Amino acid sequence: MIQVEHLTKTYGGFTAVDDVSFTCRPGTVTGFLGPNGAGKSTTMRIMAGLTIASSGKATVSGVSYRDIPNPGTQVGVLLDASAQHAGRTGREVLTIGQKTMGLPASRVDEMLDLVSLTDKESKRRVRNYSLGMRQRLGIAHALLGDPKILILDEPANGLDPAGIHWMRSLLREYANRGGTVLLSSHLLHEIQIIADEIIVIGNGRIVAQGTKEELLRGD
Numbered sequence: 669m670i671q672v673e674h675l676t677k678t679y680g681g682f683t684a685v686d687d688v689s690f691t692c693r694p695g696t697v698t699g700f701l702g703p704n705g706a707g708k709s710t711t712m713r714i715m716a717g718l719t720i721a722s723s724g725k726a727t728v729s730g731v732s733y734r735d736i737p738n739p740g741t742q743v744g745v746l747l748d749a750s751a752q753h754a755g756r757t758g759r760e761v762l763t764i765g766q767k768t769m770g771l772p773a774s775r776v777d778e779m780l781d782l783v784s785l786t787d788k789e790s791k792r793r794v795r796n797y798s799l800g801m802r803q804r805l806g807i808a809h810a811l812l813g814d815p816k817i818l819i820l821d822e823p824a825n826g827l828d829p830a831g832i833h834w835m836r837s838l839l840r841e842y843a844n845r846g847g848t849v850l851l852s853s854h855l856l857h858e859i860q861i862i863a864d865e866i867i868v869i870g871n872g873r874i875v876a877q878g879t880k881e882e883l884l885r886g887d
């Protein structure tokens with residue numbers, strides 16, 4: 669269970685996230701929908717312990733991310749895949765995670781397989797990956813520790829249609845097995861297809877939230 673309570677983040681005089689509260693439940697895919705600049709990434713960065721909230725809090729099973737022991741085995745996080753680990757190979761990125769989390773080395777190949785990165789591709793540097801490959805690597809990294817919770821910022825960005833289809837099935841199955849998924853998108857279409865619950869954010873504020881059925885009825 670993810671709980672965000674009265675979360676606010678200001679940068680100087682600018683409020684990027686404004687009193688945001690929501691809950692994500694096990695067995696559910698929650699879609700975080702809003703235009704670019706709405707405050708989705710900032711909220712998710714706070715949830716992942718990478719940005720400090722100005723006030724309010726985000727907890728996972730009752731604790732802040734930074735207080736979770738071996739966090740990668742509890743919460744899988746994908747944030748801005750375009751920016752990460754450019755100088756390392758995909759295999760190195762996963763191996764670092766594997767060692768940090770104390771997982772068997774075989775887990776790296778299992779994850780490369782899952783996201784369809786070939787052995788040859790895994791030995792290239794991430795800076796030479798397409799955005800779609802980076803997203804696949806990011807998803808592999810998020811799933812590496814077999815966490816019960818996933819926080820994914822724009823995971824569909826850069827994936828081709830087959831990749832998007834693959835990602836949707838993966839997340840659906842993950843939620844069906846009891847996992848908790850929060851994923852963001854600026855595309856209504858994407859969220860409509862994939863999410864059970866929808867949170868709509870604009871200018872840092874929640875403007876609507878509810879089940880997909882509730883929101884699409886226009887309540």
Ligand code: ADP
Nearest residue numbers: 679683684702703704705706707708709710711
């Ligand atoms: P989204 O993920 O919905 O596109 P962001 O959370 O990235 O939105 O950004 C929300 C707002 O906060 C934007 O106006 C953005 O420019 C601003 N912002 C984000 N990070 C910072 C930062 N480190 N310093 C100043 N402003 C920021």
Ligand code: ADP
Nearest residue numbers: 677678679705709710713714718719720721722
């Ligand atoms: P903080 O550490 O201040 O909580 P972040 O870790 O999100 O915030 O900051 C990431 C970097 O992005 C910072 O170096 C910040 O200065 C920079 N940045 C500045 N303005 C923006 C903006 N408008 N959108 C996104 N990032 C920004």
